[in-house]
Amino acid sequence: MKNLNRIHLSGLRAVEAVARLGSVKAAADELGVTVGAVSQQVHKTEAQLGVQLFERQNRLLLPTAHVLAMQPHLTSAMSSLSTAIATTQRGREDALTISVAPVFAGKWLVWHLKNFNKMHPGIRVRVEATVDLVDPDMSDVDLCIRVGKGPYPGVKAEQLLHQRVFPVCSPALARQIKEPKDIGKLPIIRDPGQMFTWKTWLDLFGLDESILQDGPTFSDGSLCLDAAIAGHGVFLAWETLAVYAVKSGQVIAPFPERPATGSAYWLVSGKNAPQTKAKKAFGDWLREELQGSIGRPKGADMVEA
Incomplete structure (x- = not known):
């Protein structure tokens, strides 16, 4: 050499x-x-x-x-x-590196991670917010949280939660919506990068995407939600993105129905990486925290994945 x-x-x-x-x-x-x-x-x-x-x-x-x-x-x-x-980091019981998409990190994880820290004060969590697909067997990442259809070859992947969608808008615009077809009278906020379309929700009511109006386009789900909060139109959001905004009253979900998109949240780890107490603790907490944080209204689960 x-x-x-x-x-x-x-x-x-x-x-x-x-x-x-x-x-x-x-x-x-x-x-x-x-x-x-x-x-x-x-x-x-x-x-x-x-x-x-x-x-x-x-x-x-x-x-x-x-x-x-x-x-x-x-x-x-x-x-x-x-x-x-x-390998110098693997097996440590006091540290975790989590790879997660920026939207999920900003709109859900940062609001709930303090609960994990209270339960496990001895475990230090480092969050890497990225859309890049990380191979946990070839990096220092311990766990990945990803959204997709799965299954994923070459890694350990546990399904955590089905992704469900529903329209949201500002309280002022919500007053103009009495029935599902009224959404067609308002501007629609769009994210071209979404893995689902309005058809997922409109099909429940026998409506077609042709009723939808034009509206602003943003290349990020967080910006789309912010635009909905600001009153720019109606956005087809998903639960982990909009749950806090709905609970705080920043946006209104005019209808309870939340159909599944076919995608789900997955907890991904290296196929050859050992299971540690820290990883198990985070996985157990994440599973319960996701389920407990959603707060689905009656009728939300009428369409199963």
């Missing part, structure tokens, strides 16, 4: 990230450094190796044959290093 003495590991990390992710910007985001720092590391590594790794065209770095041959080996090596580092 003497040939590694003349190559900096930070440079190889930069080369691997750019080659795998396809852009300097994406590599910089993953590595937590600036675009300029990544470009500089790539330049240094090319100089140390004495070969051109990327062709520069219109601010793009296009991989050469050299980097195409290197990248699979670099990725495998970086994964092995990540696993080696992760």
